[in-house]
Amino acid sequence: MQVKQFAALGAGVIGSGWVARALGAGLDVTAWDPAPGAEAQLRANVANAWPALERVGLAKGASQDRLRVVASVEACVADADFIQESAPEREELKLALHERVSRAAKPDAIIASSTSGLLPSDFYARAVNPQRCVVGHPFNPVYLLPLVEVLGGEQTSGEAIDAAIGFYASIGMRPLRVRKEVPGFVADRLLEALWREALHLVNDGVATTGEIDDAIRYGAGIRWSFMGSFLTYTLAGGEAGMRHFMQQFGPALELPWTKLVAPKLTDGLIDRVVDGTSRQTNGRSIKALERYRDDCIASVIEAIAQAKARHGIED
Ligand SMILES: NC(=O)c1ccc[n+]([C@@H]2O[C@H](COP(=O)([O-])OP(=O)(O)OC[C@H]3O[C@@H](n4cnc5c(N)ncnc54)[C@H](O)[C@@H]3O)[C@@H](O)[C@H]2O)c1
Structure with missing residues (x-):
């Protein structure tokens, strides 16, 4: 499909990220958000993202001036592809919104939701032409991280999923087609498991929020950026590979290391997490931390691309 105009409904953390990515890809963008002051906030978010987008490469004609913030859902989606x-x-909110969006959209427009784990069969239940409605679940910051999980509900057509995958790839993303419509999809199930364990570790006084972040960023986090868990563990099995790894570490899976059921979010736990992360941010603003994060991500992406080229690895 040929996409010229991209519409963003909701311009918070994720909506702003989509707007920045779409503008960086050289598209015309319309946006709508009901919050007072949303336009100023959105434009500030896009401006903060722009240096990183310039670094990873803007498409020809890409410009922040091609964003139009409009006053209604209908104006936002009417001409969008x-x-x-x-x-x-x-x-409930998504159910009502998609009924309205799908009535106002062109009949052949693809409609996607950024939901982190709600089921498309549920929140597209009242949509007109639900066959063109998909989930495109991105990761923050949307304008830099390539992954987008794509899936449909019971009524979604295979053509719509293919069209969404094609579009996301055309704006520099790495679409992952999720095979089954399950809550939390793939990536958030994994992240949620880690998050639950991290909260237990804080709650039990085993580690501070900063120590847990160190345990991730100086170890597995570095490996995860270019090899997922399965390939990493294949190497952990030495020359004998994955079968040996499974045999060697299989018994540890039976040990009561993990808790997985979420801890109760008591006031005490929330205070500990907030106090810990305040010490970590150490007075730096969110915008400054976002620029630091973006710089790091762009560096990692560049470094991995260079290493892949040296080793002839394409996937
Ligand atoms: N934050 C993340 O890391 C993340 C990652 C992936 C997906 N998501 C998903 O993206 C979606 C948005 O999350 P977010 O983190 O950007 O939230 P957010 O709170 O930052 O932004 C939500 C925006 O929606 C606006 N809004 C309120 N009512 C609305 C309506 N009826 N129609 C349109 N917009 C409305 C709000 O004014 C706000 O600007 C959620 O479905 C979330 O699950 C979030």
């Missing part, structure tokens, strides 16, 4: 909803994660 691809619509991305990034409204709050509440099923």
Whole structure:
């Protein structure tokens, strides 16, 4: 499909990220968000993202001036070829919004939701032409991280999923087609498991938030950026590979290392997490931390691309 105009519904953390990515890819973008002051916030977010987008490469004609913030859902989607909803994660809200969006959209527009794990069969239940409605679940910051999980609901057509995958790839993303419609999809199930364990570690006084972040960023985090868990563990098995690894570490899986059921979010636990992360941010603003994060991500992406080229690895 040929996408010229991209519509963003909701312009918070994720919606702003989509707007920045779409503008960087040289598209015309319309956006709508009901919050007072949303336009100023959105434009500030895009401006903060722009240096990183310049570094990873803007498409010809890409410009922040090609963003138009409009006053209604209908004005936002009327001429759009691809619509991305990034409204709050509440099923009732998405259900009502998509009924409205799908009535106002061109009949052949693709409609996608950024939901982190709600089921498309549920929140597209009242959409007109639900066959063109998909999930495109991105990762923050949307304008730099390539992954987007794509799946449909019971009524979504295979053509719509293919079209969404093609579009996301055309704006520099790495679409992952999720085979089954399950809550949390693939990536958030993994992240949620780690997050639950991290909260238990804080709650039990085993480690501070900073220590847990160190345990991730100086170890597995570096490996994860170019090899996932399965390939990493294949190497952990030495020359004998994965079968040996499974045999060697299989018994540890039976040990009670992990808790997985989420801890109760008591006031005490919330205070500990907030106090710990305040010490970590150490007075730096969120915007400054976002620029630091973006710089690091762009460096990692460049470094991995160079290493892949040296080793002839393409995937
Ligand atoms: N934050 C993340 O890391 C992340 C990652 C992937 C996906 N998501 C998903 O993206 C979506 C948006 O999350 P977020 O983190 O950007 O939230 P957010 O709170 O930062 O932004 C939500 C925006 O939606 C606006 N809004 C409120 N009511 C609306 C409506 N009826 N229609 C349209 N917009 C409305 C709000 O004014 C706000 O600007 C959620 O579905 C979430 O699950 C979030």
